[in-house]
Structures are given as structure tokens and as C-alpha cells.
Amino acid sequence: NAGVTQTPKFQVLKTGQSMTLQCAQDMNHNSMYWYRQDPGMGLRLIYYSASEGTTDKGEVPNGYNVSRLNKREFSLRLESAAPSQTSVYFCASRQSGGHGYTFGSGTRLTVV
Amino acid sequence: ELKVEQNPLFLSMQEGKNYTIYCNYSTTSDRLYWYRQDPGKSLESLFVLLSNGAVKQEGRLMASLDTKARLSTLHITAAVHDLSATYFCAVDPQYGGATNKLIFGTGTLLAVQP
Numbered sequence: 307n308a309g310v311t312q313t314p315k316f317q318v319l320k321t322g323q324s325m326t327l328q329c330a331q332d333m334n335h336n337s338m339y340w341y342r343q344d345p346g347m348g349l350r351l352i353y354y355s356a357s358e359g360t361t362d363k364g365e366v367p368n369g370y371n372v373s374r375l376n377k378r379e380f381s382l383r384l385e386s387a388a389p390s391q392t393s394v395y396f397c398a399s400r401q402s403g404g405h406g407y408t409f410g411s412g413t414r415l416t417v418v
Numbered sequence: 419e420l421k422v423e424q425n426p427l428f429l430s431m432q433e434g435k436n437y438t439i440y441c442n443y444s445t446t447s448d449r450l451y452w453y454r455q456d457p458g459k460s461l462e463s464l465f466v467l468l469s470n471g472a473v474k475q476e477g478r479l480m481a482s483l484d485t486k487a488r489l490s491t492l493h494i495t496a497a498v499h500d501l502s503a504t505y506f507c508a509v510d511p512q513y514g515g516a517t518n519k520l521i522f523g524t525g526t527l528l529a530v531q532p
Contacts, residue, residue, distance in 0.1 A: 339519060346427070348506060348522040349461075356517040364519070396460065400518060405449065405468060407520060409461045 308333050310410035312397050318416045319387045327382040327413050329397030336402040338380035340364075340372060342393040343412075349396060355380055387417045420445045420511045424523035431497050432531050439526045441490040441507035449510035450490045451520060452481050454503045461506065464492075497530045504528070 341349040351364030353372040397410040421444040453461040467483035508520040
């Protein structure tokens with residue numbers, strides 16, 4: 307089925323470990339986004355990519371890096387995980403010229 | 419900085435009753451989205467409102483947009499238990515050629531009691 311695929315679905319990290327969250331879409335969308343969701347705070351934009359080769363900071367970029375590997379893939383990297391990064395992470399994509407955003411199923415990350 | 423505020427944050431209502439969730443935002447925009455999220459799940463798109471005065475309805479839910487007041491409402495008519503979920507509004511502040519992106523409100527947890 308067409309859509310946004312995130313891997314892994316669950317992850318537990320120790321403080322200071324690094325990891326990369328993967329996101330891929332097969333809808334030929336130009337724009338891709340990373341959000342984190344914390345209780346009582348809604349979804350907050352971490353980074354986004356308007357097109358292949360470009361990335362921009364969102365509301366809460368500190369502690370994260372991103373790579374727009376190609377048009378399909380947009381990864382989020384935590385270089386040195388902290389307990390404050392415990393959250394659910396959602397990837398999304400958007401068709402240029404359209405209005406709809408498609409969200410992945412999320413990655414639940416716990417940092418201990 | 420764009421701020422999106424929803425109220426109430428929590429809403430407990432009885433089946434059969436009507437209620438409204440409010441979404442205020444702080445900057446000019448004519449693109450507003452409503453999403454539903456069930457526990458442990460991703461976001462499900464409900465409505466996309468693209469102009470001042472836009473009104474959309476689906477079943478027991480109706481959403482409207484007033485861009486001059488920077489206000490959107492999600493009205494629930496004759497609530498049923500299946501509507502229990504968290505509802506988010508989100509604004510696309512696209513202006514000055516900036517890239518489209520969504521800024522979310524904090525969400526409204528709706529619990530419909532029998």
C-alpha cells in the first residue's frame with residue numbers, strides 16, 4: 307500500500323547512544339517532515355525538507371540531525387540520546403501543489 | 419512565532435450531546451487542518467479548510483474556518499462513544515513563499531460517556 311513507512315516502530319536506547327530513525331514514502335512527494343509527540347504538547351516540528359537536497363529547522367531541532375537521502379527517504383538522527391528525547395516520532399510527507407499531508411505510523415522511542 | 423491554541427484540552431461529554439472544540443492561531447493563514455488520533459495510532463485526516471468561511475461536514479462532525487478571527491471550530495453533534503479520541507487542529511502558515519508545514523495545537527482529548 308502506498309504511504310509513509312517508518313522504521314523501527316519501537317526502540318529503547320541508553321543515554322548517550324546514537325540511532326537513526328528511517329522514513330520512506332512512495333507517493334513521489336516533494337516535502338517531508340519529522341515531528342515529535344509528547345503528552346499534552348501536541349506534535350512539534352523538528353525538521354523538514356521542502357525538496358531533495360534541502361532541509362530546514364522546525365520548532366524543536368536541538369539534539370537532532372536529518373538527511374534527505376533522496377526524494378523517497380528522510381532520516382532523523384539522534385547523535386547522543388537524552389531522556390528528554392523520549393517521545394513518539396512521526397514522519398509525514400506532502401504532495402507539491404496539493405493540500406494533504408500523509409503521516410507514518412510512528413516510532414516510539416524510550417531513552418533510559 | 420506561530421502559536422496554535424486549542425480549547426478545551428479535555429472534554430468529557432455524554433452521548434447525544436453537542437459540543438464545540440475551538441482552535442485559535444496567531445498569524446495569517448487560510449489553511450487549517452483537523453485530525454483525529456486514537457490511542458497508540460497515527461493521525462487520521464478529518465478536514466482541510468482552505469478559505470475564509472469554509473465549512474465541511476462528515477457525519478456528526480462539522481468544521482469551519484474564520485480567517486479574520488483566526489479561529490476554527492470543530493462541532494460535534496449528538497456525540498457517540500465511537501467519537502472518543504484526541505482531536506488536533508493544525509495550521510499551515512505558508513506566507514512569503516515559505517515552505518508549507520503544519521504547526522499543531524496541543525490537542526483535545528474527547529471522552530464520550532454512555
